Amino acid sequence: MTFSGSLHVYPRSFQRLSALAFGLALLLISQTAIAHPGSLWGIDLSSVVALRDQARIAAYRSAGAPGERLNRVSTIVLDPGHGGDNSGAIGVAGIREKHLTLELAYHLREAIQERYPDVRVVMTRYWDTSLSLPERVHLANLAQADVFLSLHYNAAVHNRAVGYETFYLRPQDVTPEPAPVEEHTDHHDASPIEGARLVGQHGDDLVFIQRDLIRAHQHELSARLAHSVQNGFRGHLDSIDRGVKQANFGVLRGAHMPAVVVEAGFLTHPDEGSRLIERAHRQRVVNALLDAIVNFDAELEHVLDDQP
Numbered sequence: 001m002t003f004s005g006s007l008h009v010y011p012r013s014f015q016r017l018s019a020l021a022f023g024l025a026l027l028l029i030s031q032t033a034i035a036h037p038g039s040l041w042g043i044d045l046s047s048v049v050a051l052r053d054q055a056r057i058a059a060y061r062s063a064g065a066p067g068e069r070l071n072r073v074s075t076i077v078l079d080p081g082h083g084g085d086n087s088g089a090i091g092v093a094g095i096r097e098k099h100l101t102l103e104l105a106y107h108l109r110e111a112i113q114e115r116y117p118d119v120r121v122v123m124t125r126y127w128d129t130s131l132s133l134p135e136r137v138h139l140a141n142l143a144q145a146d147v148f149l150s151l152h153y154n155a156a157v158h159n160r161a162v163g164y165e166t167f168y169l170r171p172q173d174v175t176p177e178p179a180p181v182e183e184h185t186d187h188h189d190a191s192p193i194e195g196a197r198l199v200g201q202h203g204d205d206l207v208f209i210q211r212d213l214i215r216a217h218q219h220e221l222s223a224r225l226a227h228s229v230q231n232g233f234r235g236h237l238d239s240i241d242r243g244v245k246q247a248n249f250g251v252l253r254g255a256h257m258p259a260v261v262v263e264a265g266f267l268t269h270p271d272e273g274s275r276l277i278e279r280a281h282r283q284r285v286v287n288a289l290l291d292a293i294v295n296f297d298a299e300l301e302h303v304l305d306d307q308p
């Protein structure tokens with residue numbers, strides 16, 4: 001079959017291939033007993049996922065479907081919180097946060113790629129694997145992400161806490177130097193970010209000024225991203241807006257791009273905790289985060305256009 005001859009049938013066969021690959025991926029996510037499902041029946045699964053992305057982009061392009069475009073955001077890194085030995089919070093429905101965040105990340109990735117096929121969406125983990133906080137940030141920096149969303153669900157020692165909130169770093173913590181981590185929720189990892197130092201630290205005043213400017217810019221954009229996420233949630237979720245907050249989260253320190261921790265709801269709240277595992281609710285969270293990315297992209301366009 002020639003490439004041009006396959007144009008009309010490709011979308012259908014692509015859908016089948018795509019469904020098969022996605023089914024396989026979902027099957028593996030559900031196989032929680034498999035801690036490191038790097039391969040199944042001799043098939044390297046990360047290659048399957050990567051192949052699926054390639055196939056999707058090729059299908060859109062060959063079908064002549066233009067797809068929508070973002071102005072400034074071309075790479076998004078989604079960080080499904082926790083994983084492997086680190087389960088995160090355990091909710092009222094008995095579900096572990098690490099599974100919910102992974103499921104959310106897969107669905108958000110799917111939604112972004114369907115609407116914006118040219119946008120690259122990278123996940124820090126694709127399976128139920130352990131990953132340190134520095135590794136997550138390092139991956140985002142390596143991917144040269146324009147946006148970094150660390151996805152979490154919240155927990156509290158009492159069951160009254162409810163609602164969604166988004167965190168970005170305090171200004172004094174934007175520095176990539178290792179520092180003690182202050183825990184804001186009771187279930188977060190607490191290891192410092194290492195590495196990710198800016199190149200060219202030679203005690204030169206100009207280097208320090210440039211570095212401060214970059215940090216200030218990154219900090220301001222992270223604040224905008226955090227507000228975009230909260231606005232997205234307000235538009236889609238019928239819960240309490242706990243607001244944008246600043247904290248010293250290890251998973252944000254050292255990030256070179258706008259970066260936030262998203263807490264999409266309390267697993268420990270009797271009502272919200274059981275709602276969070278519903279498919280319809282997850283779709284609302286996906287829609288909220290998709291809106292947030294689109295709005296942030298528009299803001300970014302505006303901010304960068306205003307710069308001299």
Ligand SMILES: [Zn+2]
Nearest residue numbers: 081088152153
């Ligand atoms: Zn968490």
